[in-house]
Amino acid sequence: MSRSSIPLLPAGHVTRARALAAAVAIAALPLGSCATNPATGESQLSLIGQGQEIQMGQQGAEQVRQTIGVYQDPQLEAYVKQIGLSLARVSERPDLPWSYQVADEPVVNAFALPGGFIFVTRGILPYLDNEAQLAIIMGHETGHVTARHSVQQISRQELAQLGLGLGAIFVKPIRQFGGLLSGGLQVLFLKYSRDDENQADALGIRYAVKDGYDPNQAIGVFEMLDRQDEAAGGSGVPSWLATHPAPQNRIQTIRRQIDTLPAAERSGKVERDAYLKHLDGMVFGPDPRQGYFQGAAFLHPDLKFRIQFPGGWQTQNMPQAVAAQSPKQDAILELTLADSAGSQEGAARAFFSQQGVQSESVSQTTIHGFPATTGLFSAATQQDQLEGVAAFIGYGGHVYRILGYTQAGGLSSYRSTFEAAIQSFDRLTDSQALNVKPMRVQLYTPGRATTIAALARSKASPVDAQTLAIMNQVAPGETIPAGRTIKWVVGQKPPGTQP
Numbered sequence: 001m002s003r004s005s006i007p008l009l010p011a012g013h014v015t016r017a018r019a020l021a022a023a024v025a026i027a028a029l030p031l032g033s034c035a036t037n038p039a040t041g042e043s044q045l046s047l048i049g050q051g052q053e054i055q056m057g058q059q060g061a062e063q064v065r066q067t068i069g070v071y072q073d074p075q076l077e078a079y080v081k082q083i084g085l086s087l088a089r090v091s092e093r094p095d096l097p098w099s100y101q102v103a104d105e106p107v108v109n110a111f112a113l114p115g116g117f118i119f120v121t122r123g124i125l126p127y128l129d130n131e132a133q134l135a136i137i138m139g140h141e142t143g144h145v146t147a148r149h150s151v152q153q154i155s156r157q158e159l160a161q162l163g164l165g166l167g168a169i170f171v172k173p174i175r176q177f178g179g180l181l182s183g184g185l186q187v188l189f190l191k192y193s194r195d196d197e198n199q200a201d202a203l204g205i206r207y208a209v210k211d212g213y214d215p216n217q218a219i220g221v222f223e224m225l226d227r228q229d230e231a232a233g234g235s236g237v238p239s240w241l242a243t244h245p246a247p248q249n250r251i252q253t254i255r256r257q258i259d260t261l262p263a264a265e266r267s268g269k270v271e272r273d274a275y276l277k278h279l280d281g282m283v284f285g286p287d288p289r290q291g292y293f294q295g296a297a298f299l300h301p302d303l304k305f306r307i308q309f310p311g312g313w314q315t316q317n318m319p320q321a322v323a324a325q326s327p328k329q330d331a332i333l334e335l336t337l338a339d340s341a342g343s344q345e346g347a348a349r350a351f352f353s354q355q356g357v358q359s360e361s362v363s364q365t366t367i368h369g370f371p372a373t374t375g376l377f378s379a380a381t382q383q384d385q386l387e388g389v390a391a392f393i394g395y396g397g398h399v400y401r402i403l404g405y406t407q408a409g410g411l412s413s414y415r416s417t418f419e420a421a422i423q424s425f426d427r428l429t430d431s432q433a434l435n436v437k438p439m440r441v442q443l444y445t446p447g448r449a450t451t452i453a454a455l456a457r458s459k460a461s462p463v464d465a466q467t468l469a470i471m472n473q474v475a476p477g478e479t480i481p482a483g484r485t486i487k488w489v490v491g492q493k494p495p496g497t498q499p
Contacts, residue, residue: 001291001317001319001320001336037148040199057116057117061099064113066319068105068318069105069319071103071283073102076278076282080100084100084138084142087135087139087142090207093146096145097115099116099117101118102120102122103119103121104319105123106284106285108127110140110141111141114151114154116142116145118138120137124137126471126489127224128221128275129217130217132214135207135208135213136208139205141204143199143201143204143206149196201250202257204218205254214268215265215268217270219251219255223473224473226251273485282441284491288436289302293315293317296312296313297309299428301435304427304434305396305425307425310324310417313325321336322334331405331410332403333404333417336403343399344394345373347373348373348375348390351377351392351401356380357379358377358378360375360376361374368425370394374390374391374392377389384407386405386408387406388403388411389404389411389419389422391403404417404418404421438494439462439463439493440491441487442488442490444486446480446483449480449481451479452475452476452478452480453465453477455468456468456476463489467489472487
C-alpha cells in the first residue's frame with residue numbers, strides 16, 4: 001500500500017462503469033469487420049480501430065500504475081525505455097505511442113496492453129542474465145501489440161456477446177468488487193492462444209535480431225522459466241506460464257527459427273555487464289516497507305500503523321489498498337488512504353454525500369486515541385444494493401478510510417467482524433517491524449573459480465542455492481570462472497514471505 005490518494009467509491013464501481021462504457025462502445029461498432037495483421041499481412045477479425053486500441057491501452061496502463069505501481073528507479077526506467085523504444089522502431093508499428101515500464105511487482109512476469117503499453121516486472125529482471133534477454137522478453141510483448149493479438153481476442157469475445165445483452169457482462173457485485181483482490185486487472189491479462197504465443201516469440205526474436213541482439217539468448221530465458229517451473233513443483237510460474245506454452249516446446253521452436261536465420265544474424269550483442277549494473281541494489285521479492293501481513297495482521301512500517309483483518313479471509317496488499325475478501329466471497333474489507341489534505345470529518349462527508357450513497361448512525365469518536373468518524377452506509381449498484389460500515393481515521397498526517405461492505409441483507413452477519421477490524425487500527429510500535437528492510441540484489445565477483453552451492457555455504461543469503469542458481473542461469477554445482485560477476489541476494493527474509 002502506497003501513500004497515493006484513493007477514489008471515494010469502492011473500486012468495483014469504477015470497474016463496472018468502465019466495463020459498461022466499453023461494452024456500449026463495442027456494441028456501436030460495425031459487426032464482423034476485418035483488418036490486415038500488420039506483423040503478418042494476414043486478414044483478421046477486428047472490431048476495434050487503432051484509436052480505440054490506444055485508448056484501451058492508456059486506460060489499462062493507468063490502472064496498472066494505480067493498482068500495481070511502477071518501480072521507482074529513474075536510471076533503470078530510462079534504461080528499459082531506451083531498449084524498448086529501440087525495438088519498437090524496428091517493428092511494423094513504430095508510430096504507436098510506445099511505453100515500456102517496470103511494474104513494482106515481485107512475480108516473474110511481463111505483459112502487453114493494447115496500443116503499445118508494455119510492462120516488465122521487477123521480479124523478472126534478476127532472473128535475466130543480460131540485455132539481450134531483456135530485449136527478447138520485451139520484443140515478445142511488443143509482438144503481441146504489433147500483431148494485435150489482444151484486439152483480435154477482444155473482438156472474438158465481444159462478437160460472441162453482442163447478441164446477449166449488456167446484463168451478461170456483469171457478475172455478482174461482490175465478486176466484481178473482489179476483483180480488487182487480484183489487482184482489478186483481469187480483463188487486461190487476456191489468455192492468448194498457443195499460435196499467438198508462438199507468433200509473439202518469433203516476432204520478439206525478429207525485433208531483437210533487427211536491433212542487433214544475439215537471438216541465442218532466448219534459449220536461456222526459456223530454460224530459466226522451465227527451471228522455475230520445476231522449482232515450483234511442476235505447477236509453473238503462475239503469472240507467466242499460465243498463459244504461455246511449455247518452455248521446452250518453445251525452445252525447440254526457437255532453435256528452428258534461429259537455424260533459418262542468415263549466419264550473420266545468428267549472433268549479436270549481449271551486453272551482460274551493462275545489464276547487471278542496473279540490477280545492483282534492486283529490491284528482491286516483496287518489499288515489506290510497503291506493508292506486509294503477519295497472519296491476518298497487516299503492518300505498515302513506513303506509515304507506522306497496523307490493523308487486524310479477519311482470520312481465514314483472503315488478503316492482498318496493493319499500492320492503492322490493502323483488502324480482504326470473506327471465504328464465501330460475499331464481503332469485502334478494505335483500507336485505503338483518503339484525501340490527506342482534509343480532516344477525517346471532511347473525508348467522511350465527501351464519502352457519505354456521494355450520489356447513490358445513504359448513511360445512518362454517523363458519529364464522531366476516537367480509535368486508540370485517534371479522531372475518527374464512523375457510520376453505516378448503503379449504495380446502489382447496477383444490479384444490486386450494498387450495505388456496510390465506514391470509518392475515517394486521522395493518524396500521522398493522513399486520513400485512513402476503512403470500508404466493510406456486503407450485499408443488502410448481509411450486514412447483520414458481518415457487522416461485528418467489520419467493526420472489530422476497524423477498532424483494531426492502531427499505531428505500529430514494534431521496533432523489529434518498524435525497521436524491517438527489503439532483500440536486495442547485490443553483484444559479487446568471485447576471486448577464484450567456485451560454484452553457487454559452495455558460495456551459499458560460506459556467503460549468507462536469505463534465499464536458497466537453487467534460487468540463486470536459477471537467477472544466474474547456472475546449475476548449483478556448475479563452475480563459475482574467477483572474475484565472472486554474479487547476482488546474489490542479501491538482507492533478511494521479510495516476515496511471512498517465501499521468495
